[in-house]
Amino acid sequence: ERVGWAIVGLGHLSLEELLPAFGQSKRNKLVALVSGDRAKAQAVAKQYGVPDKGLYDYKTFDRLKDNPDVQVVYIVLPNSMHAEYTVRAAQAGKHVFCEKPMANTVAECQQMIDACKKADRKLGIAYRLQYEPHHRALIRMARDKELGTLKLFTADNGQNQGEPNQWRHKKALAGGGALPDVGIYCLNAARYLSGEEPIEVHGFSHSTPNDPRFKEVDEHFAFHLKFPSGFQANCTTSYSTHETKRMRLMGSDGWADMDPAFSYGGLRLRIATKSKAFPKADDTVERSFSQTSQFAREMDHFARCVQENTVPHTPGEEGLADMRIIEALYRSAREGRTVKLEAPKKLDAFR
Numbered sequence: 001e002r003v004g005w006a007i008v009g010l011g012h013l014s015l016e017e018l019l020p021a022f023g024q025s026k027r028n029k030l031v032a033l034v035s036g037d038r039a040k041a042q043a044v045a046k047q048y049g050v051p052d053k054g055l056y057d058y059k060t061f062d063r064l065k066d067n068p069d070v071q072v073v074y075i076v077l078p079n080s081m082h083a084e085y086t087v088r089a090a091q092a093g094k095h096v097f098c099e100k101p102m103a104n105t106v107a108e109c110q111q112m113i114d115a116c117k118k119a120d121r122k123l124g125i126a127y128r129l130q131y132e133p134h135h136r137a138l139i140r141m142a143r144d145k146e147l148g149t150l151k152l153f154t155a156d157n158g159q160n161q162g163e164p165n166q167w168r169h170k171k172a173l174a175g176g177g178a179l180p181d182v183g184i185y186c187l188n189a190a191r192y193l194s195g196e197e198p199i200e201v202h203g204f205s206h207s208t209p210n211d212p213r214f215k216e217v218d219e220h221f222a223f224h225l226k227f228p229s230g231f232q233a234n235c236t237t238s239y240s241t242h243e244t245k246r247m248r249l250m251g252s253d254g255w256a257d258m259d260p261a262f263s264y265g266g267l268r269l270r271i272a273t274k275s276k277a278f279p280k281a282d283d284t285v286e287r288s289f290s291q292t293s294q295f296a297r298e299m300d301h302f303a304r305c306v307q308e309n310t311v312p313h314t315p316g317e318e319g320l321a322d323m324r325i326i327e328a329l330y331r332s333a334r335e336g337r338t339v340k341l342e343a344p345k346k347l348d349a350f351r
C-alpha cells in the first residue's frame with residue numbers, strides 16, 4: 001500500500017518538481033493539496049488525479065485530521081510558515097516532511113521537533129542531496145578515507161534572484177537571504193562530508209546599497225567553519241551571481257570535485273588520487289551515478305521510514321543543527337568576530 005501525501009503550498013518547487021516526482025516515486029501517492037487559491041488547486045488536482053475531498057486551504061488545514069488517506073504532510077511554504085504548519089500537521093496526527101531551511105530560528109526548530117515527538121509522528125527535513133547517489137558515494141569515500149585524512153572543503157552556491165517583490169527578499173518570511181536559502185547546501189555538505197560539527201565559525205555579509213532586493217536580506221554571505229579535527233570549510237553563497245554550484249573536498253591523498261554539485265540534476269563528480277603507476281602524476285576519474293529525481297528519492301526514503309517505523313536519515317535534529325550554525329554565522333557577521341560553538345550531541349546515528 002502506497003503512502004498518501006498532502007502537499008502544502010503550490011509554488012514553484014511543488015508545481016515544477018515535487019508533483020511530477022510522484023510519477024517516479026515507488027512508495028507514494030498524492031492524495032491531497034493545500035492551497036489558498038481554490039482555482040489553482042482544482043486545476044492541479046485534475047492534472048494529478050487528486051479527489052475533491054483532498055482539497056484544503058489554510059483555514060481548513062486542520063481537517064486533514066479526518067482524512068485517513070493522508071499519512072504524510074509535506075510543507076512547501078515560505079520559511080517563516082514551516083514551524084506553524086509542521087506543528088498543526090503533527091497535531092492533526094500526520095507525519096511531517098518539511099522543506100529546508102527547517103525554520104527561521106533554533107527555537108522554532110525545537111518547537112517542531114517537540115510537537116512531532118509529542119504526537120508520536122515522524123519529522124523529516126528535505127535535504128535532497130543527502131539522498132543523491134553522487135553525494136552518497138562521496139560520503140562513503142570520505143568515511144573510507146579514500147582521499148586520506150580530510151583537510152579542507154570549499155563550496156560556492158549562488159544564483160541570481162531576479163524578481164524583487166518575492167518572499168525571499170522579506171526578512172520576516174525568509175529569515176535571511178542567500179545563507180539560509182542556498183548557502184545551507186554548502187554548510188550541510190561540510191557537515192555530512194566531514195561527519196563533524198563545527199566549533200568555530202566566522203561569517204561576512206554584504207548587500208549592495210540601494211539594490212531593492214537586498215534591503216532586508218543578505219545578498220552575499222561568505223563563511224568559514226572550523227571543525228574539531230582541524231578540518232576547515234570555506235564557503236560563499238549569493239543571490240546576485242549567475243548560477244555557480246560547486247564544491248571541492250581536499251584530503252591528504254586526493255581531492256573530489258563536484259561541479260555542479262547542488263543542482264537538481266546533471267551533477268558531475270571528478271576524483272583525483274596519487275597514481276600508483278606514475279608517482280608524480282594523479283589518476284583522475286569521473287564517476288557517474290543515476291540522476292533520477294532527487295525529490296522522488298527523498299520522498300521514498302521518508303515513506304519507508306513511515307512504513308517500517310524507522311528514524312529518517314535527515315530528521316528534525318539535522319535541520320536544527322544547520323539552524324544553530326546559521327544563527328551563529330549571522331551573529332558573527334553582525335558583531336564582526338569569530339563565534340565559538342559548543343560541540344553538540346553526535347548526529348552520526350542518522351548518517
Ligand code: NAD
Pocket residue numbers: 009010011012013014036076077078079099100101126128167173181
Ligand atoms: P514559491 O514562492 O514558489 O511558493 C511558495 C508558495 O507558498 C506559493 O504557492 C504561495 O502562494 C504560498 N504561500 C502561502 N502563504 C504565503 C505567504 N504568506 N506569502 C507568500 N507565499 C505564500 O516558493 P518555493 O520556491 O516553492 O519555496 C517553498 C519552500 O521550498 C521554501 O522553504 C524553499 O526554501 C523550499 N525550496 C526548496 C528547494 C529544494 O531544492 N529543496 C528548492 C526550492 C525551494
